[in-house]
Amino acid sequence: MKHRRHFLKSSTALIGLPVLNSLGFRRFASAAEPTTPPKRLVFLGFGWGITEETWYPDIKTPGPDYGLPAGLKPLARHKKDFSIVQGLWNQYSVEGHAGSTWWLSGANKFAQPGQSMHNTISADQVAAEQLGLHTRFSSLQLNTSESGEAAGHGPGLSMAWDRNGKPVAGLNDPVAAYHKLFSNDATPIEEQKGRLAEKRSVLDTVLENARSLQRGLGKDDNEKLNEYFQSIRDIETRLSKEEKWIGVPRPGAPIKEPRGGVEGKGSVALMYDLLVAAFQTDSTRVITYRQPGGGEFLNSIGVDVHPHDMSHYVTTKGEKLAASQKRDLTNSTLLAGLIDKLKATKEADGSSLFDHIALTYGSNIRSGHHLSNCPTLLTGGGAGIKLGENIVLPQNTPLCNVWLTMLHGVGVPAERHGDSTGVLNQIRA
Template sequence: MSMPITRRRVLESATAVVALPALESLGFRKFASAAAAVPPPKRLIFLGFGWGVTEESWYPDIQTPGADYTLSPGLAPLARHKADFSVVQNMWNKFSVEGHEGSTMWLTGANRFAQPGQTFHNSISADQVAAAQFGMQTRFASLELDANASATKDVIGLSGHGPGLSLAWDPRGKPVAGLKGPVEAFHRLFSQDKTPIEQQKAMLAEQRSVLDTVLESGRDLKRRLGQRDTAKLEEYFDGIRDIETRLSKDEQWIGV
């Protein structure tokens, strides 16, 4: 009798699936051969500690560099993975020496006051640079998780992450919004769209049509704008192009 492995089966019997060997009758031969033929996409993750860490308990003794260093108490739980990671110390952004607020520029290395007359400036973050390079190999170029999104208004500023409240920044130096908690992240990754495929295609085509109309109207408007307004409009166009890119990916993954 056929026993197809579905997402629901995996979710309902997670421990059993982990305990089972790679049985060919359950389709693992097909998956194994596919994995051997096509190398898996590269993965990269950045985690931010808004409130930072204590130097005494987190950082190893800098006087013992190399692989033979002794793990600090804070890193001790990772002892069995010691050969798989490196600890880099004595690095900082010279333009952002604040304690907690420095995490806003952690992945960008930007100078917050680089633009005359502006109190805040940022640039593209390292995660988005990597996403532009490797993101075409995956359904989602990048996924941002916002641990602060579900917080109440009273505690929204208690993340310790500074004025930007984001670690990810797009090429225009604008913050990338994150998914609001694990439930939204799960649905983004695994929930199936039950809309008929032809209807999905029609919806995407309609969205493309709207974007085309907006871009055409914007180009007409651009001819009548001054220099500063033109720059603002270009930022708007960049946002529209980002949406177009996402629509193209959505088309590729229809029915998957």
């Protein structure tokens, strides 16, 4: 242990420390008082696409003066504050039943021959690596969807995929999510620290080996080996972040504990409330939410069509079409409510959460098994996105260009993302 402490002392790593003498609850969870309200990134995914005839504005009326189609009518009061972007796709997406798995990564499922599943990092996790430095949670993954198969999301545990292309677990229960955000860990602090110590002992052992190797190395080789030391230091930093936050009380909850056992539409409303509360307390700056869209959701809005058939309304129309449209209306209504709350929640400087958020609402699936012109709605003032317009891009513009533009917009200077070819000036204000 002595080695490690000595090692840590000499490290240059910066660990964001929580500020305890807070003025109000909102900074309980964040590391330092930001000079301006921080930028935040949200991705909401809804699996089986939309009803294309009644959700997309007419591509012949690009710009601000477009007629709001029926599926978006509930959003009418926010029309100036969101844009629909058309012409986007992920060129490698091949799964007609996966609206979310590759949505935020743009990866090629079959990039590895002989392997059944490949993915790469999702855009939210790219942002979390930077925006997550000073909050208790680097990012939050919410997920109240039925199974990925039933709701058209495809494989995954949430919308998020880590740097190795592995699925990031999601919080499935609004009650559990509430407690994670606002209830203090009852595990004895010593036990929490014991778990961290176990991880550190591994680091100590390899460091011992690194020091043996270091003996006799010349200057250049030493610099090379320093990368190894730095890697271990980075892990130390992360463990230290966990450790530092162990004793820090969570902020008081701005909302009351949600009811348990709520499914479908009700769970969306609860998770939207939690999303606003998490931002309000600066517990995190990056959230994804895998929304329900399968049987539970349809039942909760009084529809008994099989969800997959609903998305294949084109062949027969009838009640499948009606179900699909009702689903759209419900989702648009819920989203409009979320935007209301984001606008109503004030930051310290008098601006609103909405002004600093970059929110994407969409899916990799259009409808049926169609994976082009992915439905994409952008809102919030956080990423400098042009709002209030029907933006029609050239057909098959990489969706990853939107992600790249969003990342840049919230101050994450990624060089590229997925198959991106550059930022999209057409969607910037």
